[in-house]
Amino acid sequence: MNSDDEIYMEGSASSEDDMDDECLSDDDGIARHDQSASDYLNKKDKDNEVLDHDSLEAEMKKAISEVEAVLQVKTGVCRILLHKYKWNKExxxxxxxxxxxxxxxxxxxxxxxxxxxVIPAGDAECDICCSMDELSGLSCNHRACAECWQAYLTNKIVSDAQSEIECMAPNCKLLIEDEKVLSYISDPTMVSKYRKLMVASYVEINCLLRWCPGIDCGKAVKVSHWEPRLVVCSCGTCFCFSCGQNWHEPLNCRHLKKWIKKCQDDSETMNWINANTKDCPKCMIPIEKNGGCNRMLCTNSGCRYEFCWMCLEPWTKHGYQYACNGYDETAVKNPQDAQEISRANLKRYLFYFNRYMGHEQSLQLEGKLNIKVAKKMEQMENMSMSWIEVQFLRKAVDILSECRRTLMYTYAFAFYLKKDNNSIIFESNQANLEMETEQLSGFLERDLEDEDLVTLKQKVQDKYRYVEQRRKVLLDHCAEGAEQDIWQYND
Ligand SMILES: [Zn+2]
Ligand SMILES: [Zn+2]
Ligand SMILES: [Zn+2]
Ligand SMILES: [Zn+2]
Ligand SMILES: [Zn+2]
Ligand SMILES: [Zn+2]
Structure with a gap:
């Protein structure tokens, strides 16, 4: 039902060149949302409404009757006209x-x-089924028997999922009004299917509406003006209004689309195993990753080596002097032939892909924290802290997820970025955010039991505030860069 691509793509279904395309954007910019999704949820946003099927249908009918009153044409005609103009009445x-x-x-x-x-008088032979019958049709006078119309419309509704249906005659472009369609189909399930399709088409072509991508949600989000932005449905799903995907700041929708396609197409990435085990770089025993934090401690008691899961280098080496988030473009020196160039490109791509997937994996693994934190909060409440006082833990987990998601997309962003002074600043912001995120993750995954409550609260709060700040610095820099058009992309 939801066709992200068509809405997002330039020139969707019926956009004709003389029509206003308010939906289209230059698309290299991405609008900002400073709050985390959880903050956003808490704040009632007047600018973003969630509508179910019935309210969508009611809105659609209201728009139709407004136009009907002005143009004095049939309801079905109004719907076709409004559809042509993407429901922009003005x-x-x-x-x-x-x-x-x-x-x-x-x-x-x-x-x-x-x-x-020109219609011949009396009964005639139906062109489709060749029976002699009473024929009927549209204002073009293309006619058929009622059964043939019904079969044709049923097929369009069921197989093609269309609610804008052209006349049956080849080359006749006339669209069939809803009144006419409903006069031929009588089966209640078919009628309700058709009504659903009308609403679906209303949502899909309307720039101010988008289906929530949440599984089995069936609601649409309505905004007052179009822009790439984070929206939150009443079911809790957060997504990009412009493309319907997970919120992907700082990546723009165009690059996100390319990135997803690249990851799907590339046979190399198909081989990316969701590797939960790697060998300790020092003692070589296999270490399982069962948390999100990338600071790994070898479980071999004789070794206890601390290393970075992403790059396998010693953890102690990481810090403000060294970071492993940037790809060393000089790793392959002056590739000579086509094969070397393609190998170098692949190596570069795999670097970013690996880190992108790494953060996605951490995001999944850190999902477990919700349970752990809930237990801890209960325990703290039993120890005389109030409900409000223990909420900082939930907030810390939310912020950690936001940061993981942001980090994921920064690697896709970096993949399309050319090296220059701006990309160096970006990389240092990224390294910073990454480092702080790992620390926050470490606190929540390891240190919950080790501290007294007052110290724990102080420590976690200080850390998540700082991480949020780092995230904001990075995103602001990316957004300002997009506004000023400073990002050099290698498409
Ligand atoms: Zn027939
Ligand atoms: Zn016709
Ligand atoms: Zn939803
Ligand atoms: Zn988007
Ligand atoms: Zn080891
Ligand atoms: Zn590393």
Whole structure:
């Protein structure tokens, strides 16, 4: 039902060149949302409404009747016209009144036929099934028996999932009004299917609406003006209004789309095993990763080597002098032939892909923290802390997830970025955020039991505030860069 691509893509289904395309963006910028999703949820946003099927249908009908009152044409015709103008009423009326030739306008909009067939008198043979029967049809006078119409419409509704259906005659572009469609189909399930399709089409072509991608949600989010931004559905799903994917700041929608496609297409990445075990770089015994934190401690009691899961280098080496987040472009020196170039490109890509997946994996593993933290909060409440006082732990887990998600997308962002002074600043922000995120993760995964409550609270709060700040610095820098067009991409 949800076709992200079509809405996002330039020139979706029926966009004709004379139509207003308010939905389209330059798309290299990404709008900002400073709050984390959890903050966002707590704050009622007047600018973003969640609508279920019935309210969507009611809105659609309201828009239709408003136009109907002005244009004095049938409801079904109004719906077709509004659909053509992506449910932008003003734009439709403006074009309608500005157009020098109303008939031509209506022909273009496929609501009146280009030409009318002459009808012979009396019963005739149905062209489709060849039976002699009472024939009926549309204003183009293309006719068939009722059974053939019904079969044709049923097929369009069921197989093609269409609610804008053209006349059965080949080359006749006339769209069939809803009243007409409903006069041929009578089966209640078919009628309700058709109504669902009308609402779906209303949502999908309307720039101010988007289906929530949440599984089995079925609601749509409505905004007052179009821009790439984080929206939150009443079911809790957070997504990018512009492309319907997970919120992906600082990556823009165009690069996200390319990135997802690249990850799917590339046979190399198919081989990326969700590796939960790696050998300790020192003693070589296999170490299992069962938490999100990338600071690993070898479980071999004779070794206890601390290393970075991402790069396998000693953890102590990481810090403000050394970070492993940047790809060393000089790793491959002056590739000579095509094969060397493609190998170098692949190596570079795998570097970013690996880190992207690494943070995604951490995000999954840190999901377990919710249970752990809930237990701890209960325990703290039993030790005389109030409900409000223990909420900092939940907040810390939320912020950790936000940071993991941001980090994931920073690696896709970095993949498309050319090396220059700005990308160096970005990389240092990224290294910083990564380092702080690992520390926050470490606190929550390891240190919950080791501290007295007052120290723990202080420590966790200080850390998550600082991490949030690092995240904001990074995202602000990316957003400002997009606004000022400073990012050099290698598409
Ligand atoms: Zn027939
Ligand atoms: Zn026709
Ligand atoms: Zn939802
Ligand atoms: Zn997007
Ligand atoms: Zn070891
Ligand atoms: Zn590392």
């Amino acid at each position: 734009s439709l009326l403006e074009r309608f009144y500005e157009h020098p030739d109303t008939i031509a306008f209506l022909i273009d909009a496929q609501v009146i036929p280009r030409q009318q067939e």
